[in-house]
Amino acid sequence: MASARQDFERFVRWLYQPERQVTGDVRRLATLALANFDELAGTSRQRSQRSSFLVSLMRRELGDTAEVPPAGIAEASAGVWPWVRLRHLTLGPCRGFRSPEPFDLTKQIILFYGPNGSGKTSLCEGLEYALLGDVEEAGSKRIAARTYLANIHDRRFDPPVLKASDQQGREVDVIANLDTYRFCFIEKNRIDAFSRIAARPNAQRAELIATLFGMDQFNEFVRNFNESIDGQLVLINDQQNTLTLRRNALAADRLAVEGAAASLQILDEEESSLAKEYAVELTYQALKGLIGSAEAPGRLQELDDILGAIPPNILGITRQGLQNAFAEAHQCSEELDAVINDLRAKSDLVSFKTLYNSVLALQQTIGDRCPACDTPLTGVVVDPFGKATDGLQKLGELGALQDKQQTIEVKLGQASRELRQMLTSLCTFVNAHQEEETAIGRWVLQLPAEPVGRWWTDIYPQMPAGPHRLPSLEDILAFVDRMVAQDDASRRAQRERQPHIDERRRLNEFQLKAQAQDLKRQQLQADIEAARNRIKAFDETNAGLIAQADQEVLDIARDTPYKAAYDRFLEALRSYRDQLPGQLLAGLNEAAKDLYNAFNRNDREEDKLSALYLPLTGDDKIEISFQGNPEVRVDALHVLSEGHIRCLGLAILMTKAKSIGCPVIVFDDAINAIDHDHRGGIREAIFESDHFTDTQLIVTCHSNEFIKDIQQHLPAQRRNGCQVYLLRHHDGNYQPRVSGNIPSANYIAKARAAREALNDRDALAASRQALEMLSEKTWRWLGSHDLGVLNLMLAGVGAEPGLRNLCEALVKKLRDSQTFNHANKEPLLIAFSRILGIPANNLVWTYLNKGTHEEADRDDFDGELVESVVQTLEELDRLDLRARR
Known part of the structure; x- marks a missing residue:
């Protein structure tokens, strides 16, 4: 996460700029987060991990954090770099290098090639650590850089020793600084990711530029901040509200106690009204006496006894x-x-x-x-x-x-x-x-x-x-008289019973009313007594809640500024992240467009870019317009092929490096991220044009042909500034085999080396290859001046034009173009005429042809003639035959 840390440090410095209208709490929070960056980056938004960590950190340390910007090195700009060219690297033990391996880096172009697994990536990661102090791949895997870079066989890592030359040519140590040298690296993985993100939905393309420039870790770091930390703060008076509710209830208790006399008076009046309802002159106590009780029976019990005695049935005899x-x-x-x-x-x-x-x-x-x-x-x-x-x-x-x-x-x-x-x-x-x-x-x-x-x-x-x-009958009649008397008594009792029933029913009704009234009085008295008890015991009963409420007031006063600081901090952080594309891509439109067109030199003119509009915010699109319709702007990621998108990503990265004057650009297998059709244009734009003549270029590639093509097409004046290293698999000791004395693969250099060794056969063989290369180069140059149409004779369908025929057609085109005047025209005519045997009786072409075959018992070549051929090709090679030159 070193790159994310560096980006966050730049954000903190950005916050401390005078024009930024942010509070001191926001700046102090940013400073505190930077001081604890590793622990903070190890958290995520899941289950509010990050917000919980930040809240704990703020409560513990924010008050003691000084409002001062972090100490750092200002960003490098053109003309103020501490050195101008790398000089020497000693690498190992480090990753695939088990023991120290020296590398001479004094040349302007240094090419490393070899099969996969031979140590190219270890070399680049060693350079990355030496320049940046960290390795992005280790950060993405959340492994400490020193652990990641340790050699697995010796379980040891020694920091690489990197030397450079300053403006006065003195040797200086390179001090790692991620902020200064981060744009010196162009990696295959970034270009691959850039092309993959182009295929994603629009909503996910905000990461496009961050991924291209290796800032995706910072993006991920920013995304992991929770939207809010409210859940971890004390912001609401929960305890105070609970205490207030209880005190409100206590106020009701006080009202109950204070109104006890009035409440009892109301009950007295209700009881008096109840008694008068029974009888006007009756009191409530008299009514209670009529109702009676088990201890003091009253009229109601008397009526129960009366009505409980059932009179005899009427016999009805007289x-x-x-x-x-x-x-x-x-x-x-x-x-x-x-x-x-x-x-x-x-x-x-x-x-x-x-x-x-x-x-x-x-x-x-x-x-x-x-x-x-x-x-x-x-x-x-x-x-x-x-x-x-x-x-x-x-x-x-x-x-x-x-x-x-x-x-x-x-x-x-x-x-x-x-x-x-x-x-x-x-x-x-x-x-x-x-x-x-x-x-x-x-x-x-x-x-x-x-x-x-x-x-x-x-x-x-x-x-x-x-x-x-x-x-006797009289006895019986006297007996009947008794029965009649009983019947009379029963009838009289029945007549008297109904008033008693009515009286008892009415007393029973008033008994229920009196019981309700008594219960009401009991409840009132119990409530008043309970209220008195609660009033007496409130402070003791709620001592814990009162303490919590008091602490809550302090906590709210403490946490409210934290909330405001975090909300503004997060707003500023996201605003800074959204401004990054504009900061990274400012002023790159025109240069990136030109470099993109150079990469795509073989595209039709109307398919090349007329304008490039790089995004200024994370939500903007990369827009382009074509030379065929320059007025229409379209989404580049919608209309460009994957190969063109990769070229665009490479163009943006290289333009950025050049815009800040990077003294070195390291290509970590980046060329292999580009399809074969575009490699020629990329090679020409990077190694043959004047775009990067002042930039040291370090290239790793597993394509031997691409390395050979670079050497073939390097301008003659820059050819001696190229160093080639071959890396091969170890032979059992787990140390890559490094060869730094690889002879140049340039055909003219090979011809001159063979001629110096008096090996005329090899000199002529290399000369023929050089002539093929220079003829095609001349043809392409004529094409850039609208003279590329040649009349050629072919041996049959699908046959390639013969080399002699091509040379003759080039000479004819130059001679026939009377209106074409160019400094290269006459030297080209002289050189090709000499090669073709013009004037007459010149055997140069014959010797070139024979130099490519094996013959037994053949006479030696004419050394002077071979020298003439090599010199002629050298003269031809020194001409500037780049397109439109």
Whole structure:
């Protein structure tokens, strides 16, 4: 997180600028956060980790933190760098280097190449630590840099020793400073990430520039601040509010106590009204006396006793009624006796009636025969059936008498039952008064439930007492008189009972009202007593809450400034982060556009950029306009291909480095992040143009061809300023094999080296390769001046033009272009004419051709002619054949 720390330190310095309108608390909080940066960066917004850490830190140390800006080195600007070129590096033990390895860095261009895993990345990370004091990859993995850089075999790390030359050419030690040298590094990973972010939704592109410039760690650091720290602060009077609520309740208690007399007076008035509701002149205590209690029974208990005594049932028997019942039964008995006597006097007639009824009954069975002898009745003197009919008519009075007998018998039975039923009341009275052993009791109780015959005749009419001492009718009537008296008393009690019931019901209702009133008085008295007790015990009971409320006031006074400071601090931090793109990209539009177009030299002119608009805030877009339609601005990330986006990212990084005058740019495998189609343009813009002639360039690359192409196309005057290192895998000792004496791969340099060794064959072989390269370079140069159309002869479909044909076509184009005047024109004609054997009888071309083949027993080459070829190519190489030159 060193880069994030450095960016945060710059933010703190930014806060202390005089024009920044921020409070002292915000500046002190920023200073405190910087002093505890590592612990702070180790927290995240999850579960409010960061806000909890910050609050604890502020409470503990903010008051003692001085409002002073952090001590730091001002940002480097052009002309004030402490050195101008790196001189020497000693690396190891460090990552893949097990033992110290020296590197000569005095050249302007230093190229490192080798297979993957041979130590190129370890070399770059050693340079990064020497220049920046940290390694970004270690920070992203949250590993300490020294731990990350330790050699895994020796488990040891020695800081790299980096030397440089200052403006006076003196050797100086390079002192690591991330803020000063951070833009000296261009890494493949950043360009890859830049192209990947381009494919993300717009909402996620705010990280674009931060990622490109290696500030994504700072972005991540800023994102991990919580929106608020309110949850960790004491800002609300919770305890004080609770105490206030309780004191408000205590105020209600005081009101209750102070109003006790008035409340009791109201109860007295309610009780008096209740008593007067019962009776106008009655007092409440008198009403309570009527209601009574278990200890002092009152009218209500008296009424309960009265109503609890149930009067006897009314028997309903009277003297006259009983006499009438006896008389009715006696009369029916006498009438029945009279009828029976009459029937007994006519008993012979009764027999005839029976006979006549029998004869008539037989008539239905035997018809017209004699019922006695079964003789036909035809011609008889007297018809028996007619005689029976006449006899029955004459005996009609007898039938009436018999019917009367039956009627009187029914009437007599009814009178007997009614009399017996009436005497049942006597049984009830006897039992109620326990008089079973009296004469009347014994007599009435021995009567059967359904007596038969004339059972009353012993009593009525009045008979003298018999041997069994039966009661007389007068005795029974006197007994009935007692029963009548009881009935009269019962009727009188029933008449008097209803007022008692009504009185008891009303007293019961007032008893409930009085009980409610008493309960109300008890509750009031209990509430008043409880209120008095709470008032007495409040301070003791709430001592803890009172202390907490007092502390809460202090805590709020302490924490409220923290909230304000944090909110303004976070607002300023995010504002600074959002301004970073504008700060980083200020003034880069035109230079980055030109460099981008140089990278894409082979694109059509209308597809090159007319303008580039880099974002000024995190929310802005990278916009471009094309030369084919310069008036229209479009989102670069929408219209550019991935390869072009990578070129744009590289152009921005290099323009930034150049804008601040970086004395060195280190390419950590960055070229391999660019597709093959754009590498030629990038090579030409970086190594062949004048853009970076004053900048030391250190390149690591696993592409041998790209390293070779750099050496081939370097301008002749800069060729000696190039150093090439080859890194290869270790041979068992875990130390990369480093070769620093790699001869130049430039064809002309190889030809000159071979000529100096009198190896004319190799000199001519390299010369042919050089001629192919220079011919193509000349053709491209003519094309930049609109003279690139050549007439060439091809051997067939898909065949490449012959080298001699290409040279002849170039000479013809130069000669035919009468209006084309350029300083290079005549030297080119002379050089190519000499190569082609012009004037006549020149065997240069023949020797060039033969120099590329192996022949046995061949004569030696003409040394002077070979020298002439090499010199001619050297002259051609010294010409400035860059596009549009």
